[in-house]
Each structure stands twice: as C-alpha cells, then as structure tokens.
Amino acid sequence: MWDNEVYDKLSDLIFSGEFETGSNLIERNLATRLGVSRVPVRETLTKLVAQGSLEGGRKGEGVRMRRYSADEIRQLYDYRATIEGGIARAAALSASLADVLRLSIICDEMEATLEEDKSGRWGSLDRRFHEALAESCRNDRYDRALKSLLHECFYVFYVLSRKRSRSELSVEDLKSHQRLALADHRALVKFIETHQPDEAESQARLHILRSADRVIRAAIETDLGE
Known part of the structure; x- marks a missing residue:
C-alpha cells in the first residue's frame, strides 16, 4: 500500500x-x-x-x-473566513467560465445527495467545492493556504456532526444545515459568475462564519470542546 x-x-x-x-x-x-x-x-x-x-x-x-475548545474553533473559522473571503474576491475577478461550470456541477451533485439521501458523499463534495473555489482564484498562495485549513476545519465539523448523531440529536438539523450551505454555495457561484467581488467576499465570509456558529453550538452540546 x-x-x-x-x-x-x-x-x-x-x-x-x-x-x-x-x-x-x-x-x-x-x-x-x-x-x-x-x-x-x-x-x-x-x-x-x-x-x-x-x-x-x-x-x-x-x-x-485532538480536542478543540470553543475559542479554538472560533479562531480557526475566523482565520478561514478571512482567507476564503479573499479567495472568493479573487475568483470573482479571475475565474473562467470553465471554473464557474465546475463549481455549478459540484453544487448539482451536492443537491443530488440530499434528494437521494446519500449523506455520506456530502462531505467529500463539500470539500471538492471549496478546493475548486481556491483553484479558481489563480493564486497559488491562497490555494495552498485554504487546502491546509480545510482538513482541520472538516475534521472539527464532521467529527462533531457524527458525535451529535450518536447522541441522537436531530438528523434533520444536519440536513437543514446542508440545504443552507448549498444555497450559500449557489449564491457564491452566481457572484463569481457575474464578477461581483465585494458580494462574493461577503457571501464566502457569511457562509464560513455561519458554519462556525453551528460547530461551536455542537461542541457545547456534546461536550467535545473543553
């Protein structure tokens, strides 16, 4: 191997x-x-x-x-929001039609996982979307910075989500978050496609910070963060 x-x-x-x-x-x-x-x-x-x-x-x-405190989670997501906001701005200025199409296709695949109840694929598609976004900004430093952050952020998010499921917390709560995340993704793609850097940056930051709020709540509810 x-x-x-x-x-x-x-x-x-x-x-x-x-x-x-x-x-x-x-x-x-x-x-x-x-x-x-x-x-x-x-x-x-x-x-x-x-x-x-x-x-x-x-x-x-x-x-x-690793265990994370609520403060550590907030710091991690604040940093990611700054990085990914800059990436979204750059993408709105430099992304090609092929980049926009790639992002849109990933959104379509994410929607299909919700309709077919294939939630196991959601995480990999979500990560693919953010990696594709980083690649579309045509800035290698942004690309490397985000990809190094994604592993840590996705670890925190999905380990918390699975721990909540084992605690018999609402599965529909996770689905609701996924639907909201997909709507955020589609709005971001639209801002990139129409070359609106200010709106793209704001949308990306909103998306990440909204996820941070959910993760911190989950950490408190499951005692994962200490």
Missing part, C-alpha cells in the same frame, strides 16, 4: 467517527489493521498532526484525536 493510500484510509477512519476525540491512536495497532508496516503509518500520523486533526500525547502514548 502506497503512503498516500495509508493517508486516505486513515483519514477515512478519522472522519467516519471510528475514534473518539481524545483517544490514543497506537501506531502498531493501526499498521496491523491496515496491513502495512509501521513506517508509512508513522509518517501519516506525523502529517495528520501537522494538519491539526491529531495531537501529540504524553510520552509513550503516541498521538491522539
């Missing part, structure tokens, strides 16, 4: 809610589970620590699933 496959499989386990926040991830056990040597697992864990979803534990404990 190649290192990127180990990364993908381990990321899937993390985002699936397989591990509780704060729990230790044992390198030896993960290597056995994935059927690989410990070297690629160790390298992958190091990468995930750098991306923010894992953190170093006490000596001898390896790494563990």
